[in-house]
Amino acid sequence: MTDYGILVDYRWCSGCRACEIACQMEQGLPPQRSGVKVFEAGPWQIAGERWQHDYAPDFLDECDLCAKRTSRGKLPSCVQHCQAEILEFGRIEELSARMSGKKKQILIIP
Amino acid sequence: MEREYLLVEHEKPYSYCEDGLTVTRTSAWSGPGCHLGCGVLMYTDELDRLVKVEGDPENPFNQGRLCVRCLALPEVVNHADKLAHPMKRAREDRGKDKWERISWDAAYDLIVERFNAFKAESGPESVTFWQGTGRDISTWITRLCWSYGSPNYVVALSGTACYAPRVAGCRMSSGAFWLGDFSQQFPDRYDNPQWKLPELILIWGNNPVITNSDGMYGHWVVDCLKRGSKAITVDPRRTWLANRSELFLQIRPGTDAALALGMLNVIISEEIYDREFVEYWCYGFDELAERVADFTPEKTEQITWIPADTIRAAARMFAKADGAIVQWGVAVDMTKETLPAGQAISALFEITGNIDNPGGMIAPPSILFSTGGWGHEFLEKDARKKKIGDAEYPLYRGAMQIASTDECIKTLETDRPYPLKGAWLQAVNPLACTGPDPKRTLAALNRLEFIVCVDLFMTPTAMALADVILPAATCAERDGIRLGDGTQRGETINRAVQGGDCRSDMQINLEIGKRFNPEAWPWENVEEMYTDILRETGLTFSAMREQAPAYPPFEYHKHEKGLLRSDGQVGFQTRTGRIELYSTVYQALEQDPLPYFEEPVPSPYSTPELYEQYPLVLTTGARQLGLFHSEHRQIPHLRALHPEPLIYLHPEAATRYGLTEGCWVWVENEKGRAKRKLSLTNALDPRVCSTDHGWWYPEAPAELDEGLYGLWDLAINQLITWQPGKSGMGSNYKTLLCKVYPVEAPTAQTKGEQK
The missing domain is CATH 3.40.50.740 (Rossmann fold)
Structure with missing residues (x-):
């Protein structure tokens, strides 16, 4: 599965944490554990009306990109349920090509 | 009489098998509480246990997505404490x-x-x-x-x-209730050729990515912003959406009516309203113009704490947008003089012609x-x-x-x-x-x-x-x-x-x-x-x-086709057949027929003596992820997202009162107090604090004599009074004064922390 990854468009991550609960429910993990965790930076003022406030998910050791789901043609649970639709699952080279020219992108290879 | 409904194609029957589990296609409404009813797939095993809930990708409403509350639904349905018998x-x-x-x-x-x-x-x-x-x-x-x-x-x-004042107000002045057009009335959604992307979304008194109010899936706002809509946010708190908006209007809680009157003043005095729509379809424009004539942006700044130039810019941007939505929320209802506040905000989308139009405000179809x-x-x-x-x-x-x-x-x-x-x-x-x-x-x-x-x-x-x-x-x-x-x-x-x-x-x-x-x-x-x-x-x-x-069938411009009135005439279902900026119904019911602002009581200006004693403006009830009002406190994965009741305060204010991040405080006014954990944030004005509502600890001793699940420590409503507005509608849930000071002996809160 190392050919696959998740592309995160974190400009629009709203911090809704659907990915975390989707992961925990899919894998039967307790609240303290997850294959993905959302982090927050801000809000703080940079200058004038310019403020820093972003969320972004990080993918952790317990993420296997939902191998069982994807082998049956489903999306990883976090990707399907992401409310802001900022997660994209695919082959690394395809995702990497889609990143070019865009800002606030993270390519995840767990 | 039958109406022609549009249906959604499905690959499978509503109930089918997948990998040894039974899948039921359904809508998650309700309880536990929610105002939406997203399309979901529920997976049950051979023991009749709900083991998983997924979003239904075929359902146009949420398009396969789900929020944390539905994802964690199995923990609610299978919970040992769920009531089982009468x-x-x-x-x-x-x-x-x-x-x-x-x-x-x-x-x-x-x-x-x-x-x-x-x-x-x-x-x-x-x-x-x-x-x-x-x-x-x-x-x-x-x-x-x-x-x-x-x-x-x-x-x-x-x-x-909650909701009723806005619905009642709209129906009395225009014969219908008006909600933002996010294409939710069409099964093909954003691809529908009749629909138009709103140029501007004015987010007012709610945080859609968390709250999902009024049957509106909050992330539709994000969908539209990604497609090119611009936003303006009106909120006491600088939300994530505020930081993705063209303008952020950091409003003093309870002054929404004043802001709307100030924006109307700009739109009318600069003559940037929709003249044709006002002339054809509105009643009482001159009276409205007279009412707002002295509500200059400078006066509005004094009341709302929003800079006059920002008010001007917001009014202009809203009036000039080709398709504008007011994504309004419960903060408009939770102020004492709610009807005139709702009336003033409605006038913004009414005199700019954002009524019954693609990408504007629509009268939602009903069954x-x-x-x-x-x-x-x-x-x-x-x-x-x-x-x-x-x-x-x-x-x-x-x-x-x-x-x-x-x-x-x-x-x-x-x-x-x-x-x-x-x-x-x-x-x-x-x-x-x-x-x-x-x-x-x-x-x-x-x-x-x-x-x-x-x-x-x-x-x-x-x-x-x-x-x-x-x-x-x-x-x-x-x-x-x-x-x-x-x-x-x-x-x-x-x-x-x-x-x-x-x-x-x-x-x-x-x-x-x-x-x-x-x-x-x-x-x-x-x-x-x-x-x-x-x-x-x-x-x-x-x-x-x-x-x-x-x-159900849906059309735009119903008022031009005689589809809004019971007699089949063109116009709106009101006595004058027009949108009543000057309300003949309010007049008949002995209310002021025009929108107005009244300073909330208590407040820094209406009760300066109380303000000396209670120097922070307090707003309550901003929604939290995973918790629907007082529900979900016993659901482990959801409680873990927000384990304790919080009060949010600016670091400057915290320093002034000697408080530090994470400490336990009493929030107190002249009526009572409630315990909260302190969360510092730059998102608030240092003069304003904001706290959660609906808290109790299901894990605490239950009986009344033992504290009723910790209620008397936790209930923020002990600071609130049974006191409606002049009409009998509206109340000051979101406009209080308080002081915040440390809890000396940390005892009661340890319960929740042990979770």
């Missing part, structure tokens, strides 16, 4: 954990015997029927109340200060309009005259089918104008959530001779007050149709979990209702009742569940 308790044991399990028939017999005795001795008006936020209850509880014969249908909230109730024809004329609050409030007498909650509290206390005897409390938790002043509320309700609660879990309200409690089914355990707020769809709720002794709210009300008044409940079972409601679709309930969701 129970009763002697009246003298109220507040004690002394419940006795009884059968459904025994429970119904007891309730019917007591309620019929009250009816015979004191009249049907002596029994009151209470709901909370009304997730999925309004339709069924109103029919039960009115067909029993009581006029006293009550929403357990001071001033009915069964439920805000206000169902089955009022069963209420006798004599009983109608006895509705509590009608004597005090012309608006309630003249235009509302609901009783005044604030007057009901007084009636409970004084037996005037007549003594109350019984109450039916369904999906409502007034002590921990909706009711101001919970100790007063408890004492008032405790005077009743007999109280029935219907809920999913034991609540502080049921523990303190119920004589009988009936276990309601979750959305996984029942059949139903989604008839809530916002845009209605023929959306079926299909039972996924078959076992258990709980019953749906609808089944309970049908079965009890038949015993009170069989004529009002002619159906053998709920399925027949749903089929009857869906009859204009030409589909039975069981046929609809294979097809759902079904979309």
Whole structure:
């Protein structure tokens, strides 16, 4: 599965944490554990009306990109349920090509 | 009369097998509480246990996505503490954990015997029927109340200060309720050729990515922003959406009406309103112009704390947008003078012609309009005259089918104008959530001779007050149709979990209702009742569940085609046939016919002496991820997202009062205090703090003498007063003054932290 990854468009991550609960429910993990965790930076003022406030998910050791789901043609649970639709699952080279020219992108290879 | 509904294609039947699990395609509405009803797939195993919930990618509403509450639904449905059987308790044991399990028939017999005795001795008006936020209850509880014969249908909230003021205000001044057009009325959504992307979304008094109010899936805002819409955010808190907006208007809580009047001043004085729309379709523009003439941006800045130039820029951007939405929320309702606030905000989208247009404000299509109730024809004329609050409030007498909650509290206390005897409390938790002043509320309700609660879990309200409690089914355990707020769809709720002794709210009300008044409940079972409601679709309930969701026909510009008035004439369903900027209804009901602003009480300006003692403006009830009002505190994965009640404060203010991040504080005003954990944030003005509502600890000792689940430490509503606005609607849930100081001995809070 190392050919696959998740592309995160974190400009629009709203911090809704659907990915975390989707992961925990899919894998039967307790609240303290997850294959993905959302982090927050801000809000703080940079200058004038310019403020820093972003969320972004990080993918952790317990993420296997939902191998069982994807082998049956489903999306990883976090990707399907992401409310802001900022997660994209695919082959690394395809995702990497889609990143070019865009800002606030993270390519995840767990 | 049948209407042509648009249906959604499905690959599979509504129930099918996948990998040894049964999958049920359904809508997650409701309980646990929610205002939406997203399309979901529920997975059950061979033991009839709900093991997983996924978003339904075929459903146009949420398009496969889900929020944390639905994802964690199995923990609710399978929870060990979920009420499993009807129970009763002697009246003298109220507040004690002394419940006795009884059968459904025994429970119904007891309730019917007591309620019929009250009816015979004191009249049907002596029994009151209470709901909370009304997730999925309004339709069924109103029919039960009115067909029993009581006029006293009550929403357990001071001033009915949620959704109803905006709906009532809009309907009185324009004959319809107006919501943002996010293409939700079309099954092909953003691809629909009639729909147009709104150029501007004015987010006002709600945080859509968390709150999902008014039948609006919050992330539709994000969908539109990604497609190119611009946003303006009006909020006391600099939200994530505020930081993705062109302008952020950091408003002083409770001054929404002033901001709208100031923006109207700019739009009218700069003549950037829609002249043609105003000339053809609006009534009373000159009077409105005169009213706002002195509401300059500079004056508005003094009141709202928003810079005048920002107000000017927002007004211009809104007026000039080609398609603008006001994505408005409950903050507009939760101010004392809510009707004029809603009226002023409505005037913004009305005089700019953002009515009934693509990418503007639409009148959401209905199958069964439920805000206000169902089955009022069963209420006798004599009983109608006895509705509590009608004597005090012309608006309630003249235009509302609901009783005044604030007057009901007084009636409970004084037996005037007549003594109350019984109450039916369904999906409502007034002590921990909706009711101001919970100790007063408890004492008032405790005077009743007999109280029935219907809920999913034991609540502080049921523990303190119920004589009988009936276990309601979750959305996984029942059949139903989604008839809530916002845009209605023929959306079926299909039972996924078959076992258990709980019953749906609808089944309970049908079965009890038949015993009170069989004529009002002619159906053998709920399925027949749903089929009857869906009859204009030409589909039975069981046929609809294979097809759902079904979309009622929708057209734009209905006012130009004679589709908004009952007489088929063009225009709006008002006396003048126009949108009434100057309301002839308010005039007839002895209210100011034009929008106005009144300084909230208390506030830094209306009560300067109190402000010296309580130097922070406090707003309550901003929604938190995973928690629907007072629900979900016992659901492990959701509680972990927000384990404790928080108060948010600017670091400067914290330094001033010697407080540090994470410390426990008392939030106090002249009425009472509540305990909170401190969270520092730059998102607030240093003069303003914001705190959660609806807190109790299900894990704390339950009995009244032991603290009622920690309620007296946690209930922020101990700072709030039963006091509606002049019309009887609206209340100051979001505009208070407080001080914040450290809790000396950290004891009670350790419970929650051990989780």
